[in-house]
Amino acid sequence: MAMAQKLQHNVTIKGTKDGLVLLLDDLCSFEHLVEELNEKLSDDHGQLLNGPLISVIVKTGNRYLTDQQSGLIREIIGQKKNLEIKRFETNVITVAEAEEMKKEAQIMRVSKVVRSGQVLSVQGDLLLIGDVNPGGTVMATGNIFVLGSLKGIAHGGSAGNRKAVIAASVMKPTQLRIAEMINRAPDHYPEHGNEMECAFISDEEDQILIDRISIVHKIRPELNRL
Amino acid sequence: MGEAIVITSGKGGVGKTTTSANIGTSLALSGKKVCLVDTDIGLRNLDVLMGLENRIIYDLVDVVEERCKLHQALIKDKRFECLFLLPAAQTKDKSSVQPEQMKKIIMELKQDYDYVIIDCPAGIEQGFKNAVAGADKSIVVTNPEISSVRDADRIIGLLEQEDVEAPKLIVNRVRNHLAKSGDMLDVDEIVSILAIELIGVVVDDENVIKAANKGEPIAMSPNSKASIAYRNIARRILGESVPLSTIEEEKGFFSKIKTLLGMR
Numbered sequence: 001m002a003m004a005q006k007l008q009h010n011v012t013i014k015g016t017k018d019g020l021v022l023l024l025d026d027l028c029s030f031e032h033l034v035e036e037l038n039e040k041l042s043d044d045h046g047q048l049l050n051g052p053l054i055s056v057i058v059k060t061g062n063r064y065l066t067d068q069q070s071g072l073i074r075e076i077i078g079q080k081k082n083l084e085i086k087r088f089e090t091n092v093i094t095v096a097e098a099e100e101m102k103k104e105a106q107i108m109r110v111s112k113v114v115r116s117g118q119v120l121s122v123q124g125d126l127l128l129i130g131d132v133n134p135g136g137t138v139m140a141t142g143n144i145f146v147l148g149s150l151k152g153i154a155h156g157g158s159a160g161n162r163k164a165v166i167a168a169s170v171m172k173p174t175q176l177r178i179a180e181m182i183n184r185a186p187d188h189y190p191e192h193g194n195e196m197e198c199a200f201i202s203d204e205e206d207q208i209l210i211d212r213i214s215i216v217h218k219i220r221p222e223l224n225r226l
Numbered sequence: 227m228g229e230a231i232v233i234t235s236g237k238g239g240v241g242k243t244t245t246s247a248n249i250g251t252s253l254a255l256s257g258k259k260v261c262l263v264d265t266d267i268g269l270r271n272l273d274v275l276m277g278l279e280n281r282i283i284y285d286l287v288d289v290v291e292e293r294c295k296l297h298q299a300l301i302k303d304k305r306f307e308c309l310f311l312l313p314a315a316q317t318k319d320k321s322s323v324q325p326e327q328m329k330k331i332i333m334e335l336k337q338d339y340d341y342v343i344i345d346c347p348a349g350i351e352q353g354f355k356n357a358v359a360g361a362d363k364s365i366v367v368t369n370p371e372i373s374s375v376r377d378a379d380r381i382i383g384l385l386e387q388e389d390v391e392a393p394k395l396i397v398n399r400v401r402n403h404l405a406k407s408g409d410m411l412d413v414d415e416i417v418s419i420l421a422i423e424l425i426g427v428v429v430d431d432e433n434v435i436k437a438a439n440k441g442e443p444i445a446m447s448p449n450s451k452a453s454i455a456y457r458n459i460a461r462r463i464l465g466e467s468v469p470l471s472t473i474e475e476e477k478g479f480f481s482k483i484k485t486l487l488g489m490r
Contacts, residue, residue, distance in 0.1 A: 113421050115379045115380060115383030116377070116379040116383065117380040117383055117384075118383045130421075131421065133379050133419060134376060134379070135376055135380065136379075136383075151419075
């Protein structure tokens, strides 16, 4: 019986054309897993584990790995110099992580005038129904949509998302920021115009550009949820 | 039980004190019992504008520090039986009063008066917090110039966090010819930025300065345009619906403001 358990495969190594896939069983104890992983990697059968650099995807199934546990696995695999962990794949995340993801994906609706000296900061996308007056600031980790005139500062993708866009019914900001990039307004705005515009980081020019709102679907097709 | 209205602006020199004095006087003219409260401790002016400086014995700080009773510090106006002033201290500074103490005094005054008009100091610090503490309503005064509008915006933001009704707007010192030629912000533009209800427009009138130097609020002289504007503001505070006065010459403009006020 003890023998049979030993033979059970808690760690399965699969070769694909992109590299190795390490399937870790999600029912056995973590200690067993570590033990077997050590064994399989040090066993040294097949030159597979000694050849040129191979990328590895670790699949943990329904097991949740703490940072410490995944660190340990990283360490074990790292002992083999030619193995490089590409990513961990898992079916499970913690409630906290799920809530964080939900917040990041939500569109926060706010109806107010953001006045001079006020800062409105949200996680996810911001849909502001109202104006941002000069001296006021709106920030979002995602995109910013202003149904009203944007005359203050807007900071989209504030946690570093360079794909974020800032759109406004009337686009006359004093400053636009997307991720770590800043763009100052011209010293004078024309009396009319600047309506229905959208700001984004252009990959070609590596700076913030402003264009008509209608081109957004071309430059950021991922905005669509439909 | 009366109501307390704070007159504020953020920026200095836009006409808070003049506005307080004249709204108070106009309300007294309509027979209401009014108390003016100067909260600009250290830089008091309201008594001077009202021509009551020589009557001051006790002041706001004396009341707070219980050196006198509240009614002892109140000064009766020389023109009206129903108008009183609670002057600020000149020798102290704004930190000698706390918002809670202010609230108590205003509550006490509201028992006896129909309107308590609180003149707020410039700035957004302690003095502002004191002035706003006891107020039920607020009026924001601005001039048609960009820096004063910016500060008014800031103040409106701060007022929104306080326990006061949505502020009303007075645009002071409007010069018709400059607004017409587009060299000055026009009232429309200001209202659209600040997005609050307009309660009055007061034209720039040199008689206001003359009257102030005499210690006689302009609202007393019925012929000046500014005086009419202040009296109309008082009537609007009393709940009458009075069309906006100053810009009667310009019909198109006038009707636009009316629509903004929802008076059509």
